[in-house]
Amino acid sequence: MKQKNGLSIGESSKQSGVNIETIRYYEKIGVMPVPERSLSGYRLYGAGHLKRLSFVRRSRRLGFSLDEIRDLLRLVDGDAYTCAQVRKLTLDHLAEIRRKIADLKRLERVMAEMAAQCSGDRVPECAVIDALFDTRPPAAEPSGRQPPMPTATSVMRRR
Amino acid sequence: MKQKNGLSIGESSKQSGVNIETIRYYEKIGVMPVPERSLSGYRLYGAGHLKRLSFVRRSRRLGFSLDEIRDLLRLVDGDAYTCAQVRKLTLDHLAEIRRKIADLKRLERVMAEMAAQCSGDRVPECAVIDALFDTRPPAAEPSGRQPPMPTATSVMRRR
DNA sequence: TCTTGACCCTGTAGCGGCTACAGGCCCTAG
DNA sequence: CTAGGGCCTGTAGCCGCTACAGGGTCAAGA
Missing domain, CATH: 1.10.1660.10 (Multidrug-efflux Transporter Regulator; Chain: A; Domain 2)
Structure with a gap:
């Protein structure tokens, strides 16, 4: 060839x-x-x-999804894109990143608190397990108002 | 019934x-x-x-994966878990959350910089597009050393 | 008694964004 | 002429669900 x-x-x-x-x-x-x-x-x-x-x-x-990338490429391919359009997509994406950071920080706090309660002893009593097994609704959910608390799954694959 | x-x-x-x-x-x-x-x-x-x-x-x-949850449940089911074991799983998970936060913050910074370069004009010239289309290796990748920079996909689904 | 309609069952296919085969063709160097 | 690498197509798998399709079951009302 x-x-x-x-x-x-x-x-x-x-x-x-x-x-x-x-x-x-x-x-x-x-x-x-x-x-x-x-x-x-x-x-x-x-x-x-x-x-x-x-x-x-x-x-x-x-972190752009393929759908978002398609949007960007559509603008570019149409060779009629304006900087303002691109800027909007970028800022939307930025806002989403910031939401995710905020969500993760909440998780971080909860996890850190749980771990701190943990004695680290050899005994089969553990604050983490207790917290997770607790059947009452979690304190941080007063009445189903705030955003539905992300299901916090696969946050960014590595490799 | x-x-x-x-x-x-x-x-x-x-x-x-x-x-x-x-x-x-x-x-x-x-x-x-x-x-x-x-x-x-x-x-x-x-x-x-x-x-x-x-x-x-x-x-x-x-944010625990089902695999991690299986680990926790195995400990609990074996009724021989120790607080130390649970604590370890929790801290591992916490470390991962923190890594993800750090990754997202880097993304945030890059995105914010790009958006700031953007004039918002109606002209078809855009710093974001330029940055993305740039064919040279990104400045933040001197020689392939640091962690493989996450592919930053679906960070936490929302509903 | 019969009929709704809400519930439950199994099994399969789809989402995103790839990755990893299997089973084959092509091309070049030795 | 053969060995190996590269390329081709097509399909199945990953995660953690969700959404069907096509049926069976149950309780309340007419």
């Missing part, structure tokens, strides 16, 4: 830092455009693809 | 705050024990089940 025009998917993966399978996945879900193919059916990428891959990767690392 | 012994799954759901389908799911994955059944095949729950459901729910809300 090595036709005049185009990097292989492996090469693009190395240069962009996006996993090969992920690149194909992005193509499947329409985040990346369908690329040209070599005679033997290999995908061929150009400079534009590489930039776009980096864009997606960088945005992902900043 | 309403046999002498046992609440229906719906009643247990209401009292514990755990969704019906989720209760069945917990049973399937072994977090909840297989309950008795009425003559017609309905699940019947007792006080022990309710406590356990609350335990799981509360732990989930504190």
Whole structure:
């Protein structure tokens, strides 16, 4: 191969830092455009693809969802985006990050309090277990008003 | 029905705050024990089940994964747990929460900086887009040393 | 007695954002 | 001419649920 025009998917993966399978996945879900193919059916990428891959990767690392990235790309692709539009998406995302930080800080406080109650003894009596097993509604939920307290799941995978 | 012994799954759901389908799911994955059944095949729950459901729910809300909860329950079920063991699991979890907070704060800073660069003008030139499209490696990645920078995905679902 | 309608059952598919195969084709170096 | 790497497609798995579809069961009212 090595036709005049185009990097292989492996090469693009190395240069962009996006996993090969992920690149194909992005193509499947329409985040990346369908690329040209070599005679033997290999995908061929150009400079534009590489930039776009980096864009997606960088945005992902900043916590944008693929849906949000699609929004950004739609603006860019329409070549009619304004800075104000982009700014709005960015600020929305920033607000969400801040909410998550606040949520996690509440969790941190609760966990730290529980751990502090814990004697660390060898006895089978434990403030943490007691707190978790307590059947009364938790003190921090007076009457179901405030935000529904996130289910605090998989907060950011690592690796 | 309403046999002498046992609440229906719906009643247990209401009292514990755990969704019906989720209760069945917990049973399937072994977090909840297989309950008795009425003559017609309905699940019947007792006080022990309710406590356990609350335990799981509360732990989930504190961000424990089902795997971690299984660990906690194993300790409790073995009725040989020590406070020290529970404390360790709790502190591990706390450390993870703190890591996530730190990660999110870094993201917050980057996002805020980007947004601040943004003129908010109507022109199709935008510092955010420029930053994201920049093909050079990001400044904050000198040589691939520090922790692999989380892919910052779905940080805590909200409803 | 019959009919609603609320509840319960099982089993399967879907969400996001990938990752990891299996089973095959292609291409180059030795 | 063969060995190995790379590439291809397609499918299944991860987590922690949620939402069906297609049935059975039960209690209250007409």
